[in-house]
Amino acid sequence: MSDTEHPGSSERNQAHESAAGHEGRPCSCAGKSGEPDNPDRRKFLIRVGIGLNIAAGALVGIPVLGYLFSAFRKKEERSWISLGPADQFEAGKIRLASYRNPGAKGWDGQSADIPCWVRRDDSGEFQVFAINCTHLGCPVRWFEESGLFLCPCHGGAYYQDGARAAGPPPRGLYQYEHRLRNGELLVMGGRIPTLSQSV
């Protein structure tokens, strides 16, 4: 490649010189007019060019990064959600309930319908468990006869009060904060629970 470039560039120089010659200007003008034989000027232009591109790159790049990593900043997305009248939960029973996740978007479809287990013990006290196994998040199922929650993925088992019974889970089931208002059962929900952050 370089072999073909050199003759080309020297041809151009000759053409330029001859053009300059035609106009009767001395050759020293070549430097001023910014042709490639002025190394300082060339370096300067390259530096300005690089600087300009860094600045422009930041102008473009920072908003892009901000857009991408906005998902990294979390705002509080939880709120109190009603699971319906408290009477529908019989004392001494555990049953499945579900709610629409707060802040659900129009395109979320059914994926924003979140299930949870509601336990009302014999004295009428509530416990609300997240559906997700604390091991790797699979949905646990309640087996009333043996009084256990069982996970279909890796066989984690929990007692009816949510405590870990067996298998790989490192802790008991995640529990929602809950309260009763005007006869309705409310839970504080809105995010998927993980080991570093409960519901």
Place this chain on the structure above:
Amino acid sequence: MTKQLRNIALWLDRRLHLSQIWEATAGHGIPKSSASWFYVFGSATMLCLGVQIVTGICLALIYQPSAQEAYASLHYLNYEQPLGWFLRGMHYWGSNFMVAIMLMHMTQVFVFGAYKYPRELTWVSGVILCLLTLGMAFTGQVMRWDQDAYWGLGIGVSMLGRVPFIGPELTHFLMGGPIIAGNSLSRFFTLHVFIIPGIVLALLSMHLRLVLSKGINEAPTAGKPVRRDSYEEEYEEMVHRGGARFAPDAIGKDLIFGGIVLGLIVACVLLFGPKGPEGIPDPTLINTNPRPDWPFLWFFAVASLMPPYMESVVLLLGPVVAIGIVIALPFFDNTGEKKWTLRPVSTVSLILVVVSLAAFTWYGATSPWSPEMDAWSSEPTPSHMIDGRTPLELQGALVFQYKQCRNCHALDGIGGQRGPALDLVADRMTPDQLVRQVVQGSGNMPAYGQNISPAEVKAVVAFLHTLHTEGRLPAQTALNLHEDPEGSPAGGDE
């Protein structure tokens, strides 16, 4: 007419330099020993990539990457769009073949010592391509947006949630929100369709460029170790004196293998069709049994079999360490013998890795650790275990079913395998030990004390005590200070 066509072709070639480009790429020199059937896996992996690109673009014409619509659009592809099922099948089976053949390619490269000097970066780029291909397989599984996709993503989220300090931020970033929903699918669509394929194509060009500039590895001969100061000359010698060229000397084998692979992909599509989508992606339908696609089954199994105390560390650091070792391989094993028979550590390591992955994959596919959720209500008690039993023992057999013991304990080979099979439990446990085990649990067994009445315990233990080898007495406490006549093997088996 033919002359005119020929002239047009020649004109195009003079302008586009096609035959020169072909000569310089496909016509590159190779050692004679490399023109063998062992060297066909790389090109076949690339062929699969081509299939994936073409079928993927076709599917993207119809597929809706929206949590609301994805599932319906997949059904539309399967049942309404003409040949949609075929394209989905090609994309699914193409991915299976791509992963499988890529692993064969990698194994061949490892066995032939091809990663050694001076092809370190060919290996490194290949390892990253392998990881990216697995990334395509995982994100592709999410595209199926069914129950497995939803809960599979949930497993990923749970793993990331174990990262110390920034776990919540990472999961939020991965999901594009606080839960797995519309934004999560859009993210994985972007990864699957834009980001990962872009990096794959870039790295693949590097990988191929390196094949041209550093050459293809020769089939190793014992007693000819790689030396940094002489290898390149020796290689030149091999390629130029008595060497061959990829095209036309070796390409025939690649073409034949490629044709067979394409034929097998089509055969699988015709025989098995596309995969899923299975259950509706509605998290409130919890009677599901999430399983990942086969390339990740081994990991699913490892996640089950690890003791909890080491799990977070292994899940998070394990992949980093393993990938690090594989990438670093050509740097700590840079020279020396290439023949596998003279590399015992490498060969044994490879066998160990292959056998472990195969075993874990098998475990993942059968998942013996998962309770049989329906065994208690659907499986019969073997008749020889209840024939001629006392009412108490029969009651115990009922308790055994009703309390779902069967979900984890098999009788006659039917039932869960989470716990030991109990066909001969009375051979090894005394009634006292059985009571203790039921009430207090231990190891992997939950304590049933809260959920089973004393009468039920008595019944179920009476039943279990009849399950022993024929003609042998059931286990008993050797010295029972509270001997009572009922404690001895009750009824049925005299």
